Amino acid sequence: MTGKDIAGLEEARELIPQGTKINVTFLGNEDLEMRVAAAKAVKEMGFVPVPHLSARRLRSQDELEEFLGRLQEVGATEHVFAVGGDPAEPEGPYPDSLTVIRSGVLQRFGVREVSIAGYPEGHPDISDDVLWSHLDEKALALAQQGLDAVILTQFAFDTDPVMTWIDAVRARGIDTPIRIGTPGPAGIKRLLGFARRFGIGANAMIVKKYGFSLTNLMGTAGPDRFVSDLATLLADDPGSGDVKLHFYTFGGLAATSNWAREFVAAQSSGARR
Numbered sequence: 001m002t003g004k005d006i007a008g009l010e011e012a013r014e015l016i017p018q019g020t021k022i023n024v025t026f027l028g029n030e031d032l033e034m035r036v037a038a039a040k041a042v043k044e045m046g047f048v049p050v051p052h053l054s055a056r057r058l059r060s061q062d063e064l065e066e067f068l069g070r071l072q073e074v075g076a077t078e079h080v081f082a083v084g085g086d087p088a089e090p091e092g093p094y095p096d097s098l099t100v101i102r103s104g105v106l107q108r109f110g111v112r113e114v115s116i117a118g119y120p121e122g123h124p125d126i127s128d129d130v131l132w133s134h135l136d137e138k139a140l141a142l143a144q145q146g147l148d149a150v151i152l153t154q155f156a157f158d159t160d161p162v163m164t165w166i167d168a169v170r171a172r173g174i175d176t177p178i179r180i181g182t183p184g185p186a187g188i189k190r191l192l193g194f195a196r197r198f199g200i201g202a203n204a205m206i207v208k209k210y211g212f213s214l215t216n217l218m219g220t221a222g223p224d225r226f227v228s229d230l231a232t233l234l235a236d237d238p239g240s241g242d243v244k245l246h247f248y249t250f251g252g253l254a255a256t257s258n259w260a261r262e263f264v265a266a267q268s269s270g271a272r273r
Helices: 006-015 032-044 061-073 097-102 128-144 159-171 188-198 204-210 224-235 253-272
Strands: 021-024 048-054 079-083 113-118 148-155 178-183 243-248
Touching (some): 021 032, 032 048, 032 061, 097 113, 128 148, 148 188, 148 243, 159 224, 204 224
Parallel strands (some): 079 113, 113 148, 148 178, 178 243
16 A cells, blocks of 8 residues: 555455555655554554565665654554665665665664565566575575565566566575565556556566456456466475465555455355365
8 A cells, every 4th residue: 555545445444354464655755654654554453564665765874763763653663665666866875675674773673574575577677687686685684684584576467487486586595485466456557557667578468368458458457367377386386485465456455355355255165166
């Protein structure tokens, strides 16, 4: 959710299981008060807030400490997501999330678990060599500091690069839990807009495999086929380890939550039959 989504969370709260982790963004058009208010709302509604720390948007260590201090006051620092962020030039001393992790600041404010980013289809502005070396270094730094880690990936439309990437992560000796980014149901044009922005493969073959067509951009698309196919592939790959999902709620918290409930109910019904 974003700092503006408190009303949407209120609408969806009865649809989301208590204890669910809900990430709170760190966008350029949000301020400290919005981010803290959103994290507080997540906590008060019975969920687990995971505030984002956008390294390149942080103007100073003081700003990082102020943010973490305010989050700690509302009980929202146990889980955070450290990510590089969008600005082409860092606004302060943190060029990437690895620098934030190595700063030693996180533990002082009660952080216990840090999510770090994974990119099964690469990053449009960062080479694969850098992505892999930073993943190795972040996993090592967190382990050395006694912090738990989760790898949270960019969303995907195609299971093939996801499975190849998971196997490559495990081959590097990283046994951290992985959460595969999955877009909740949303308008097709909106999904493609996000895909272009983040360098996600969206050619005709891939999107047809996912469940929609580039020649018909009307309506919405959900991740039913992607999730089902991924579950089958993971079941056949015992070396994949702890892999679950993280939903990007491009179509809204309620729509994604409704989809998840209906999907689980359908799977349970099919299993009983």
